[in-house]
Amino acid sequence: MFVVFCFILIIFIFIYFHVYISLKIKSNSILRKFRSEVDKTIIEINQATDRNINIIEIKIESLNS
Structure with missing residues (x-):
């Protein structure tokens, strides 16, 4: 009985x-994908x-000329 209990416990673990x-x-x-999207957005900005x-x-150059 104890062996069966241990076996079931091991399976649950x-x-x-x-x-x-x-x-x-x-x-x-998911974090890697999110970081990738944030990096792309920062590059675009x-x-x-x-x-x-x-x-x-x-x-400014055209106004100064």
């Missing part, structure tokens, strides 16, 4: 850790800012 580890792996995957600064510099 295995299932618990299997679910726990799979959830951690999924959350890491920086490019737009550079374009706007160039436009302003051109306007």
Whole structure:
């Protein structure tokens, strides 16, 4: 009887850790995707800012000339 109890306990522990580890792996995957999207957005914002600064510099030069 004790052996059966231990076997069942081991199975439940295995299932618990299997679910726990799979959830951690999924959350890491989601975080990687989120970071990738944030990085892309930051790059786009920086490019737009550079374009706007160039436009302003051109306007200032044309006004000073």
